[in-house]
Amino acid sequence: MESEDIGDDQITASSSFDYESVGPQNARIRTEKASGAWCPKLQIRNGSYEFIQVNFNQTQIIRGIETQGRYGNGTGREFAPQYLIDYWRTGNTWVRYRNRTGHQLMTGNFDTVTAVLRSLDPPIIGAKIRLVPFSLQTRTICMRIEIHGCGYEDGLVSYTLSNIGSKNGAKDFSDKFLIEANESKGGDPKKGLGLLFDGNIAETTPNTSNKSFDWIGWNRTETGGSVEILFEFDRTKNFTDIELNVFGSPKTKVAVDLSTNGQIYYNSNSIASKTGIDLKVKSPGLYTIQLPLFSTRARYIRIGLQFEDEWFYISEVNFNTALLSKTIDENGTEEVHLFSLYYILIAVLVLLFIFLCLIFCILIFVQRSHTKKKSSSSNSSKCVLVTSLKSNGMPRHIIHSNASLNRHPEIFHGNFYIADQLNGSTQKILGGNTTSSRSTSESFNKDKPPSLLDIHFPPPPSYNSSDGVYSEPPPTTPLLANSIPSSIRSFPRKPKVPPRRASHESLARQNRTLPSRPTESSELHYAATNISFATKSSDQLAQIPQVSKHLINRRQKIGEGKFTVIHICDCLGVNRPTCIKSLKDSDNEAAKKALISEAKILSAMDHPNIIKFYGVDEDLGLVLECMSCGSVRDFLQREPHIKSDHKSLVHICTQISSGMKYLEERRIVHGHLSPRNCLVEKNLHVKIASTRGPNHHAQLRYSAPESIILNAWSHKSDVWSFGVSAWEILHGCDTTPFSGLSNAELIENAQNILNRISPTICLEFQSNFHKESSEWKSWNETMELIKECWNSDTSSRPNFLEVQLFLTRKNMDFSLNRALSNTIPQLPK
Structure with missing residues (x-):
């Protein structure tokens, strides 16, 4: 001060x-x-x-x-x-x-x-x-x-212990500092910093000490001769040994388990039982236990004490760590700081900069006399190759010269899909410089033109299969195939809930602006392009929590996808139901890349409405939280009581919006949200699954028009997918969205929405509520929100924060006990 x-x-x-x-x-x-x-x-x-x-x-x-x-x-x-x-x-x-x-x-x-x-x-x-x-x-x-x-450099955040069994007649050997720090919370065990870390080592025995703040003790009658203390540090550290200042029998057994994440503890057989205990006796019954930890990395240390005497006492615990030239972040990843090389690197960069400046000046001087010639040669040879997809599905190629580009600069937007009305087709820039008219001509005469199939969608889904709740979408065919007819304008099929044709007024409202290109941001886009398989799996898994496959016991298979299979499993150290998602073919590099991407994303997620990820084993198996009631779609088809309760359905949609709001805050685009990827627990708790990063398999019926046509993925396209998913959930998952349309018809409908061409097909809403009732008013307002999610202008769609707040307010009187009055079946054990 x-x-x-x-x-x-x-x-x-x-x-x-x-x-x-x-x-x-x-x-x-x-x-x-x-x-x-x-x-x-x-x-x-x-x-x-x-x-x-x-x-x-x-x-x-x-x-x-x-x-x-x-x-x-x-x-x-x-x-x-x-x-x-x-x-x-x-x-x-x-x-x-x-x-x-x-x-x-x-x-x-x-x-x-x-x-x-x-x-x-x-x-x-x-x-x-x-x-x-x-x-x-x-x-x-x-x-x-x-x-x-x-x-404060020691880094100990808190320790947790129980004060049960700490009374000895008139003397109280409980951790009084810890009790006072937890007065407002009550209960047992207690958590905080107390007598074990106050810097005071008792020099007298508990029975002769005049101070009641020197020792913590437990009796064997109430504890069964077993006590456990859990220590938590602010970061992962390298521990060399632990010292315990105790009073009791030298026969006391000490077990030490360590963990980097607080969930899975390694060395479960205990370091102490393998190495023995180093006792430093000060006086009869008063001694120090020193446990070597051999520079073991951990953030959580669990000490188990087993004693045979009537009482066991402990005064102080000290942790010794090794000095490192490395720091370890919260995920256990080592980051080397080579401070000694920084000054050398700076000097080298300065010299290199001076050298490059000299070279640059010389080149400017030499090339000045050739500038006009160079410019003339460049203007005569530089062109851009544009591949177009005509309305009949056949590719066409166009060469644009520099002069053309100068007259129409909007044609070229880099490596992005654009939706310009150029000869009635959607275009993508694929080319660069052409060296001669001969090479240009050859590019037109190739048998296999450049492909626009950057993204794949599944055919119309069939839900009569026995796919499990964790399974992936079925194998797919390319989206923009050449077989799509250009004459599709009317669709005679009659779905269970018929789509409606938007009126001219609604088209004018919903299609105010056409997105010209995806916005560049720091979002983690889930697009299926630019995937490199050069990095080894072991390198990519360096920052992902690891789980030894020896700790995993696989049991019943509950799901299967194109590349993966899901089994219920038991994982030692995880005290809740788990499942493991593993590859069918370990040599499939594309599937391996997708699974690694999913693991990386899930390892950074921590939200009550996102499925919990525990780690990955040596065979690239993802250990995940097992949701007892399966997917939302399967759950509603099994539970007519829930399906008929509008407030329960809104409650499910609210939780999905909460999870998507979290992804939006983390700047992560899900890319394939649907009721199939939302899982349910027996308490009607919903969690979002299958966040597979840039290797996702998009779902056509839930994808936004800009995602289908322009390959543009953003949080606003996730909002569109949420709207379709909410529509399906609020109708009890009885009807597949756009069930009367084929893939080709859906693609043309998406093109019409982007190009503001009538007619367009929209999902219809059906309700059994009386129009004068409060339920119908709530239903109608919820439907209006969902319609806003389908606005063709992405900037006019709400964000997930707005969606969650709206649904939460609409469902404030929801009663979980009433909704769960009927028994909810779970997955087989």
């Missing part, structure tokens, strides 16, 4: 009598600023809560507090005779400090001049601290303060 290492913006207060003169920024000890201290607005009396707060912006060890009254160049008379301390640690709540003797009140000042330093035993580990002045009689107080401490 005095040195101003803590800025004014880090010092706040509950109130100030006058902010400019006695605000918290003036509370620096031994400093006369403005009126010379912080003074709260109200007088202090018994029961008042006024405070000055210091935010450190990172966790600190606070070993002392120094206070001083307001001198004010001789005019001040105010000081705090007593005060309380509250502190806050990241992820915790505000906790009232209590010293080792159990006292909360700290003695403050007796005049306005003298600075009084109070040491804190145990020290406070926290990121924020509050000083709360206290007085039994009403009085005016002012304070100047100083915080004594240093940065």
